Amino acid sequence: MDRIEFGRRVAYWRTRRHLSQQEFGSLMGRSRRWVEELEGGRRQAVPQLSVVTDIAARLNITMDRLLHDPVALHPADREADAVRAALQRYDVLTGRTDDFSGDPVPVAVLRRALVHARTGFQAGAFGRLGAQIPKLLVDATRAADRHEGEDRDEAHRLLALSLELAEAAAIKWGDTELAVTAGERAVAAAERSGDPVIMASAARHLADAMTAHGQAAAAVQVATAAAGRLHDDLVRRGALGLSVLGMLYLKAALGQAAVAEADDRHPEAAARAVPGYLDQADEHATRLGRDDNLLWTSFGPTNCTLYRVAAHVSLSAGAQAVEAANSIPPGALAALPRERRAHLLTDRAQGEMRAGKRETAVDTLLEAEKLAPEEVLRRPRTKRLVDDLLLLGAGSAEGRLRDLAARCELPG
Incomplete structure (x- = not known):
């Protein structure tokens, strides 16, 4: 858990206990300024275990509730929990649906539901996936267990692709452990499908999650x-x-x-x-x-x-990342799904920051926000970039950056 997330949880529980920052600081033997910095994510790191233990005691909650209680989660965390719960269902785990007495969803209906969810993902709309993916997983599991012949093979393919979508969504939500779990399940389902294309597709998603x-x-x-x-x-x-x-x-x-x-x-x-x-x-x-x-x-x-840009960013080669991003013809870029375009812009902003062009990086992020707001405002990866820019300073773009940070629910 990063310092921003930890600080937000402390603020949530302090408010639940009807304590002011001054009062909580007194209980901790600290100043109000210390509490402000802690809750605002402006301290250099999450406190040591002894301090976290003391915080939980002063707030009269267990460590587990302080660090993991779903009540205090962001919407993305709740969405990830809904997908995790679906993956932990006994029927989804085993592929056996003996307790299900109805008819399985026709594969044509299941395919349309998957296409609808995937289309939303590529449009940069991740917020609905927490409801769509669990239903897909349950319906696809039942279809794979109950259909026969070609419909069963197609159901296995659709189950693998639904698990891939769970992996991709978990990456956006910042839950990499969930992404690996879904990716591993996708590989297993793809093997059952017997389709080399689906096998390769599942492997590329698992590789993404592992990285x-x-x-x-x-x-x-x-x-x-x-x-x-x-x-x-x-x-x-x-x-x-x-x-x-x-x-x-x-x-x-x-x-x-x-x-x-x-x-x-x-x-x-x-x-x-x-x-x-x-x-x-x-x-x-x-x-x-x-x-x-x-x-x-x-x-x-x-x-x-786009992947060359991402590789340069990963290797901290900011100038090369910007150069590669600028080499893409505008028409070719415009033809890509919104999620891909917004992802490129956030990578380009990373490169611009590392190349010392922080004002330009802010404007690039604003362009990405306009294109696909959830890619910027809800994705932990991008919010960390905004937080880094806040710490480094953005010159004449400082006001725009602070407004963006507020929309990301970060301290300005």
């Missing part, structure tokens, strides 16, 4: 192993196969960039492998010959460049 969860080396292995195992089958599937194959190499590239970023001894050696994965993705994009959104990959030459 986000600090398991970057494992993510590279998953992505490259899947690409090697499924290569021939995917090439035979034409454009759809090339799209998921290319995405595997893009995920390998980001995983490798994260490996290099975490390597304290030989980061340059680890970083040298990143361009190779990006180049392999480019080869498949060239064979595809266009930008497309088959199986919600947004794969093509433009998305490959």
Whole structure:
């Protein structure tokens, strides 16, 4: 848990106990200023365990309630909990629906529900997924268990894709542990489908989750192993196969960039492998010959460049990230889904900040907010960027930055 989230929880429980900041500070043997900085997320780190224990005691709550009580959660946390609860259902865990007495949802209806939820995700609307994904998981599990023949195979494919959506949403919500759980389940469901395209798609989602969860080396292995195992089958599937194959190499590239970023001894050696994965993705994009959104990959030459931007950001190469972002033709960028465009803008803002262009970074974030507000205002990754800019200062953009921070529910 970061210091902003911890401070917000302390403020929530202090208010529940009808204590002013001055009163709570007195109970803690601290000043009101200390409480302000703690609750506003402006202290350098979350307090030591002994201090956290004392805070819980003074607020008359357990440590678990202070740190994990769902009452004090952001909406995104509650959405993640709803998906987690669905994944923990016995029928969803086992795939057996013996206690279900109704008819399974027809696969055509299930497919429309998945397309609707995925379309919303790519439009940058993540808020409804906490209700949509659990229903998809339950309905797809029942369909896979109760249908027969081709409908059963299709239900397994749709279950795997629904689990992929759970992984992707969990990444947006900042719950990387949930993302890994959903990603692993997607891989298992994809294997049951027997479809190489679905297997590759699930592997690329799991690799994404592993990288986000600090398991970057494992993510590279998953992505490259899947690409090697499924290569021939995917090439035979034409454009759809090339799209998921290319995405595997893009995920390998980001995983490798994260490996290099975490390597304290030989980061340059680890970083040298990143361009190779990006180049392999480019080869498949060239064979595809266009930008497309088959199986919600947004794969093509433009998305490959987006991943080059992201890799530069991960490697702290801010100027190169900005240069790569600026090389994308406006028309090609405009044709991508809103989520992809907004994600690029937040990556570009990261690059601009690291290149010392903090005022420009603020304007880039405002552009991303206008395009897909939830990508900026609700995503922990982007909120951390806003908080970093607050700490560093943004010159003439300071007022706009503080307004943005307020909309992100961060201390201004």
